Amino acid sequence: MILIDTNVLVALVDEHDGLRSRALADLGKLKGPFEVLDAVLVETFFLLNEQYLRQRVRFLLERLAAGHAHVHADLWSSVFDWLEKYARQEPDLCDALLIAAATHQRCAIWTYDAEFTKLWRSPEGKPLQLVGSATKARRRKPKQP
Amino acid sequence: MANRLLNVRLTPEDELLAKRLRARGLSISDIVRRALREAAASFENTRIEPAELEAEMLRRYPTPDAGPAERPDTLNRRAVREHIRAKLRTPR
Numbered sequence: 001m002i003l004i005d006t007n008v009l010v011a012l013v014d015e016h017d018g019l020r021s022r023a024l025a026d027l028g029k030l031k032g033p034f035e036v037l038d039a040v041l042v043e044t045f046f047l048l049n050e051q052y053l054r055q056r057v058r059f060l061l062e063r064l065a066a067g068h069a070h071v072h073a074d075l076w077s078s079v080f081d082w083l084e085k086y087a088r089q090e091p092d093l094c095d096a097l098l099i100a101a102a103t104h105q106r107c108a109i110w111t112y113d114a115e116f117t118k119l120w121r122s123p124e125g126k127p128l129q130l131v132g133s134a135t136k137a138r139r140r141k142p143k144q145p
Numbered sequence: 146m147a148n149r150l151l152n153v154r155l156t157p158e159d160e161l162l163a164k165r166l167r168a169r170g171l172s173i174s175d176i177v178r179r180a181l182r183e184a185a186a187s188f189e190n191t192r193i194e195p196a197e198l199e200a201e202m203l204r205r206y207p208t209p210d211a212g213p214a215e216r217p218d219t220l221n222r223r224a225v226r227e228h229i230r231a232k233l234r235t236p237r
Contacts, residue, residue, distance in 0.1 A: 001179065001183070006219060006225075007219035007220055010219050011219070013202070014213055015199075015203070015208065016212060016213055017219070018218075019219070019220075024195040024196075024199060025195070027193050027195045027198070028192060028193065028194065028195045029192070030192075031192060032182070033179070033182035033183055033185075043225070043229070046228065046229045046232055047216050047217075047219065047225065047228065048213075048216075049213075049214050049216075050209075050213055050214065052206040052207070052208065052209065053206075053213060055205075055206045056202050056206045059201075059202055059205060059206065060198075060202065063193065063198060064193065065182060065185070067178060067179065067182055072170060072172075074170050090222070090223070091222075092222055092225075092226070112219075112220060113220055113222075114220070115222075
């Protein structure tokens with residue numbers, strides 16, 4: 001199972017996103033099942049104002065037959081502990097929830113956020129299982145005239 | 146989308162396993178849903194064809210002439226956070 005992060009969802013639905021080609025190439029290589037956390041969807045919708053992009057998110061999730069991932073309340077203390085552990089780096093709740101869900105369900109995270117590779121570790125201090133091509137710094141593509 | 150109820154007959158051994166999992170706080174419904182998706186993915190053994198998906202997505206939901214609004218780099222956590230804060234502060 002693969003948990004999809006916000007940067008991947010946005011890249012897959014917006015052809016102007018700088019991660020677009022990488023996300024599409026990875027999509028062709030990866031096998032699901034895919035799952036999405038509520039927090040990731042919330043973050044995605046904060047970033048995508050336009051109706052057509054939100055419709056594309058729905059279309060994509062339906063095509064991927066993506067399931068709904070959630071973090072049970074039993075794991076909340078682990079989530080808050082993890083956030084405290086990395087407080088100096090100011091991680092997002094989304095990152096903490098992705099890591100908690102992936103660790104608990106022993107599944108991979110599809111993300112281009114380099115911190116998942118370089119910095120974040122599981123609550124037990126182990127490297128995370130990640131999928132998707134290696135992440136490099138990038139800029140958003142300029143709009144086509 | 147409304148969830149539909151699915152009845153599954155369990156052997157006594159399976160029932161015991163289900164009870165143990167429940168006792169550990171796991172949702173049997175989640176486990177069944179996940180198993181169904183994994184079985185379907187494995188059975189169909191199909192990967193998404195990105196070019197087809199992209200073409201259909203753009204055909205169904207075309208990009209308007211104006212294109213998307215400016216938004217922060219999704220890999221810049223601080224910029225994303227500030228974007229969300231600004232939206233939450235916007236008067237309705």
